[in-house]
Amino acid sequence: EKGGYDTFMEKEIFDQPHAVGDTLLGRTDEAGHLVLDELRISEEQLKNVDRITVVACGTAAYAGMVAKYAIEHWTRIPVEVSLAHEFRYSDPIVNERSLVVSISQSGETMDTLMAVKHARELGALTISVCNTHGSTIPRESDAVLYTHAGPEIAVASTKAFLAQITACYVLGLYLSQLRGGTFADDAQAVMKELHEVPAKIEELLGTMGRVQEIARFMADTRSVLFLGRNVGFPIAMEGALKLKELAYIHAEGFAAGELKHGPIALIEPGQPVFVVVPGPDTPHELHKKVVSNIQEIRARGARTIVIAQEGDEDVVPFADEVIRVPRTSPLLQPLLTVVPLQMFALHLSTAKGLDVDQPRNLAKSVTVE
Ligand code: BG6
Secondary structure (H helix, E strand, C coil): CCCCCCCHHHHHHHCHHHHHHHHHCCCECCCCCECCHHHCCCHHHHHCCCEEEEEECHHHHHHHHHHHHHHHHHHCCCEEEEEHHHHHCCCCCCCCCEEEEEEECCCCCHHHHHHHHHHHHCCCEEEEEECCCCCHHHHCCCEEEECCCCCCCCCCCCHHHHHHHHHHHHHHHHHHHHHCCCCHHHHHHHHHHHHHHHHHHHHHHCCCHHHHHHHHHCCCCCEEEEEECCCHHHHHHHHHHHHHHHHCCEEEEEEHHHHHHCHHHHCCCCCEEEEECCCCCCCCCHHHHHHHHHHHHHHCCCEEEEEEECCCCCCHHHCCEEEEECCCCHHHCHHHHHHHHHHHHHHHHHHCCCCCCCCCCCCCCCCCC
């Protein structure tokens, strides 16, 4: 049932082109317009939404953080991301005009379920982004947008994460189309580009040999840092989470802009740092800013492992290792940049002889608060 792979996690990483492709399937009409009748929420109700709160835990919460950048850009609706357990026990600003989007692979995470119930009590419209048919969270929500990643067995989430990001993009583009704002016309173009992503993931998966070697050399490493900006920031945190979960290594993800406000003090000679580099066409000169962040840490002795787009030569002088990802537009990059980080954690865990699919102290779905 592992389909020839050593672990479920590896199989699931290689399933990712399908997870993304299947989640896109059937969500557009022939003209390329988004159609989400499955939501069974009236267009009026959705048009009325003036704020979105995403509630989730762990990897699913990082999918929500990626979604925030995209949905805000496409719809101009403010999006907040709350860890479900923090949302539940706070005094959130949520009312009849709020849309609360929960994200959960299992649909059974108690923290997320309680957040959804709380949101409904406050009068919000609730949509569940979920991978498991018939599970509790979709049942307790007004609507569900299923991710079609297929069953995920390994405790550490991989293909469900990509499917969650994809489903959130679909939702964001749909809302944008519905509201007819300045971006609405571009929604079809983004969908077209999204449809090209599975083949790019496939291509990327064929080039992971060097990542495996790097992981093997790093089996004794005690701490790894991850940096990113914009949508690369949640990816940095996801890279760190994967390493904690799978290899029991202390790891932290930072927003690269935050470096000089503290984390740069951690840099000493030999410290490994992964940097998720935005494509050169990313707005606000973010590419240039991240390249100078790499330069800053390299000057202090960091060992820089840089994830950069094909053709990006600016990173080369400051990178000890460059891992290439295929080109795509800035907001879609997380679907590619996270893949080498998943692979790195998988291979480091394997190099340390650990149980990849069942890491210590963790459960696939946590059904207690
Ligand atoms: C954690 C799992 O306990 O729950 C993570 O170890 C997962 O991998 C998180 O991201 C949330 O789970 P779910 O099922 O709600 O997406």
